Amino acid sequence: MTTHTVLKVESLAFERNDAVLFQPVDFELKAGEALQILGVNGSGKTTLFQLLTAILPSSSGQISYREQPLSDCRYEYLSNVLFIGHQSGVKAALTVEENLRWMSPNNTSCEKISAALEVVGLSEYAQIHCANLSAGQKRRVALARLITSQAKLWLLDEPLTSLDKQGVELVERCMNQHLAQGGAILFSSHQDLAQVTTRNYKLEPLMEVA
Amino acid sequence: MTTHTVLKVESLAFERNDAVLFQPVDFELKAGEALQILGVNGSGKTTLFQLLTAILPSSSGQISYREQPLSDCRYEYLSNVLFIGHQSGVKAALTVEENLRWMSPNNTSCEKISAALEVVGLSEYAQIHCANLSAGQKRRVALARLITSQAKLWLLDEPLTSLDKQGVELVERCMNQHLAQGGAILFSSHQDLAQVTTRNYKLEPLMEVA
Amino acid sequence: MNFNLQWTWFHRLGSPRWFYQQTQRWLPWLAVATLALLVTGLVWGLAIAPPDAKQGNSFRIIYLHVPASVVALAGYYIMAISGAVGLIWRIKLSFMLMRSAAPIGAALTFIALVTGAIWGKPTWGTYWVWDARITSMLILLFLYFGVIALRHTYSNNEAADKAGAVLSLVGMVNVPIIYKSVDWWQTLHQPATIKFTGAPSMHPDMFAPLVVMIIGFYSFYSLALILFARAEILRREYRASWVKQLVSNQPAEK
């Protein structure tokens, strides 16, 4: 059995100020699989990603990574996760190249960095400070991590915002390549992907219980 | 002739640090018309909007509003413009309602404000601080201005980012209504609109001249 | 089984509902005890105890000043420790106690400062002097203010609680350091020109009412803490069914 379960979420719930956000979440993500989280604005997709990266503590339920509860394999799990959120973590004061170097694993070679910049179409901007980039270009800097990272599990919160059509295609190509190599992807997006086969999971708002 | 020209742009160019950004821009926008600005990431759409709102000074070319050069009718022009940019101008410390009241014309009635919040689906959030909203909800607060504003000319820089599908439909409906009332819309988006008839204008990068 | 027992006990102790219902029963007794102690202490101290040989009657402010100072200091530790308990065992109730302790402690510190300043005028001829103990008391007031102010920074109650707990713990480590350093600073710069009259050298007739007042202040502190915490519980748990029931069971009139 090569396609083992990478991530398993069982009746995960989250409360803020004693208000429960969404109906308990249950899903399973296997290697080589992409799962798209759907849900209207404010349904809790971003919150779910923060639960999955342990930035926020969950109120109940269980997250397991390769059949182990997260608390038992925190180091191993986080070493294998690549998370790109709404804010992309690009530092305005650094140049494009410095940013990518900083955000990539330590042993990333210079060639790999420039190759990644080539792919996202920013080679000419390598020495430009990120403060001077357009919205889509900033997003591309963050997405260049898809190429330099060695993580097996990608958690992408709306990776497609601000990207033009070529940019969307580019991300789709990266995703397909990652899946082909046995990686797993959990992502949220309000757009449908044309070229990537994905399963869906819909976050449902909680019905008011009387 | 009821469909007069609202905005006319003639061979508009912009230089930053002596580098010209895009090929000279020429277009005309009539009342009741929507024009979509296309262009890859970094082609200069946002910059163009800043030229059109006189936030940035243009290097050459001319912008005219109702057949008058912009410099001659600055007050009248800006009073009739609604601009929503990448950053939506929503203040995190204020509540949704306070934000909308603040961003709407002075004489906006309370009913209109709550009706607008109803339309964008934020009635329940009226008293919530905007810092606690999701990305799409913040965007919706800004877009509620489409309903309260009385401006004839809308300049929308990527209004659809972060919105879910209902949100996109909502914006499309607002746009159609505005057009039907004789308004004009200039907007940029990487997505194609399904329900609004638009013309396109493509920003072309400047060829290197030898 | 033993383990289970332990946990139900723990759970009950941490339950705001249990606390609310228990304190309902204690409250009248505590209120009566507080009142009795304070009245006894005040009458004894202000009317019966002999006047001081040197200071005359102005010394009687001691019966407010010393208890307020003592309880204000202890209150900081009570606040910080309940914060720590909340952080470690994730008990909501102890966060509520921490939150309630801050304004009470600040008020007592303020009383200590004001009564001290009033006392200072007849004894030292000035309202304020940069004495070690006085200065560190002033800083304690600001530490309390910091804890109170911090909670407005967070919209999420849980985060506000935890942040407040971390700050009061950092402050708890610092209170002795501040006290020592201010003390030290004084002795370093100038010979102490003013000395507190040492407590043990007090006449028993003056000392006994002071002890009554100190116990009375502690009792008052507990009473205030419980009342504040009960209000806090209702505010936070307004969604819980038992609170709704409680509210609907109240007679509508009055």
Next chain:
Amino acid sequence: MANNLSGGFKAYLYRDILIAQRDRGDLSKPLMFFLLVAVMVPLAIAPEANKLSAIAPGLIWILALLATLLSIERLFSEDYADGSLEQLLISPNLLMMPILGKITAHWLVIGLPLTLLSPVIAIWFSLPISAMVPMMLSLALGTAVLSLIGAVGAALTLPRQGGVLLALLVMPLYMPVLIFGSATIQAAVDGLNWLAPLAMLAALLAVAIVLCPLAISAGLRIAKNG
């Protein structure tokens, strides 16, 4: 938005005060801040009363200056980050009135509380009672100048919102305020004529009200051009 008679003055005044109050929970924090800094001085400097009262006039002014510096940085930087500065720039009215509204809000939140609180600090530092009125008058006028000048610096350093850089820019401009401000108090303490330095502060304020908004609106437009 900003279409009323006062051209946006009142709108921005109210909004900024509301935000200040929301952000800090309540408006009493600046007061505590002043008290706290005032406490620090005797701790750092040996607290004999006569030594303290000798340096008190200068210290109160340094305090006012620092409180302004610490808070003025955010005058435009938040508006810049969230896009409301863009909206301000494209409002059809002149920029003056909204800018003055924002600065007035800043003064009401920082300068005015300091002025009202200064008697407490004065007692702490054993300043004579006769110096109270001149001190409060000079603070009321001077802190307004500090807010105006600080706002120019805040506008000019905008894209980088640089704490230290901002301090570096405005501090030289603060010198006259500092000098005339502490001179007013010192003159009152010494029983001299304190109306002259106070008049100078009033003159500085008049000049600043006229010139600073010009510099600020220019600065804001330049900052967007970045």
Next chain:
Amino acid sequence: MANNLSGGFKAYLYRDILIAQRDRGDLSKPLMFFLLVAVMVPLAIAPEANKLSAIAPGLIWILALLATLLSIERLFSEDYADGSLEQLLISPNLLMMPILGKITAHWLVIGLPLTLLSPVIAIWFSLPISAMVPMMLSLALGTAVLSLIGAVGAALTLPRQGGVLLALLVMPLYMPVLIFGSATIQAAVDGLNWLAPLAMLAALLAVAIVLCPLAISAGLRIAKNG
């Protein structure tokens, strides 16, 4: 990213120094800031030399404290706004090392320059030469404690990045540093034993290095939840 032996210490140290240098154009600005404030003091306070030298030990320390306060606010707030704090929080390593790296960078940019520059200020204020070495030692140790404690406040006030609120939180905690710091210089000026207060500063530093990173990492996690 942050996978090397030192667990991110060096990576964050280098990055933050680089950003500080980019943001301010160069690293000499903090130095100018100190000089400028030092110039202002004689302007506000009558500049008789004996008066100045009497308050100099305290003033140098107040200066150090304010420089830290002005700059520490941005330690985490930019990372919070642009999302890199999230990335820090999900790094598999402990938070300690990156945090200590960031604080060290802050000290290298603020505390160290002030220490190196202090002799100039000391001469300005006619402090005796014999006080130089104790002054510099106390500043080197003390500013590090100020950065550490300030970082706790910066972490706890993150969601609102509140200038005045931050000051309110950390200033009481700064008192011991201020007292022992100025006591070291004063003792040296008076020809007394200055090793004792200096040792206290060293002890404070040791305590702060152990405890502050704990409080900071707790604070950062809480802030994300806020």
